[in-house]
Amino acid sequence: MQRVALIGYGEVGKILAEDLRAAGVQVRAWDLALATVGEPHGDAMRAHADAHGVVPGRDAADAVAGAGLVVSAVTASRTLDAARACLAGLQAGAFFLDLNSASPGTKREAAAAVDGAGARYVEGAVMTSVPPHRIKVPLLLGGPHARALEAPLQALGFAARFHDERLGVASATKMCRSVVIKGLEALVVESLAAAREYGVEDAVLASLEETFPGIDWQAQASYFFQRVIEHGRRRSEEMREVARTVAEAGLEPWTAEAAARRQARMAELADAGAFGERGQPGFARSPDWRTEADRLRAACTSRGTR
Known part of the structure; x- marks a missing residue:
């Protein structure tokens, strides 16, 4: 050793x-x-x-x-x-x-x-x-x-x-956990970016904090945006393996597949420079998730898809 x-x-x-x-x-x-x-x-x-x-x-x-x-x-x-x-x-x-x-x-x-x-x-x-x-x-x-x-x-x-x-048991434990963890990342990114478009993000966050009072949703959202932007490629590949795990269990992996797509999309936008240049100050480092959500919305609008 x-x-x-x-x-x-x-x-x-x-x-x-x-x-x-x-x-x-x-x-x-x-x-x-x-x-x-x-x-x-x-x-x-x-x-x-x-x-x-x-x-x-x-x-x-x-x-x-x-x-x-x-x-x-x-x-x-x-x-x-x-x-x-x-x-x-x-x-x-x-x-x-x-x-x-x-x-x-x-x-x-x-x-x-x-x-x-x-x-x-x-x-x-x-x-x-x-x-x-x-x-x-x-x-x-x-x-x-x-x-x-x-x-x-x-x-x-x-x-x-x-x-x-x-x-396979240890891996199944991690993969089933990832349905929630990586899926939650994708859900939060999608939810809050859309909420930002409609100007309802404060109301959404207030509702989440009331339902789940043990979570600092402002800080958690910023962390999720940063991790997905920086590591979306790796996370999307993991979620495809998660989908395979779910399928091996005999279930349709709809949630895992959707999360994989969102993670992959964020990676594509990051590679295209939507969130700044990798390795440079400011890349996926905003303490406020709103900055990255606005970058995401702008990038998707310019490409005609979200």
């Missing part, structure tokens, strides 16, 4: 890299963006890795070679591809911790590939946003090898606990 490989070097990967390196752990990393010199995200990743003593691999298999623990933290749609890309480099008995927001069915496919290569697959369900908690974010472990990984992860600083030996 003194050598960890990170597959995926986005927000989560960087945070884990910082905390693991601070604990004296050797860290190697791989991300698709690292493959292209001159690609802005890749350049930023390389700079971060260099600053924290993280060694980028030539590819995924090279990054995981010799690692006792591999942590996969990629976008939901890349879950299975990421696992397969590591197979040639996995050492026998290594743990493969899959933190990706994928359906139980997708996790079982990834587990079959990893276990078939002689490593030990463990699904990890991240139960809330990573940045505030960092490596200590609540983490549920699932699968036949989950109990064996619990103590080693805790020794590294993870707030991990065994959840179930059956593959």
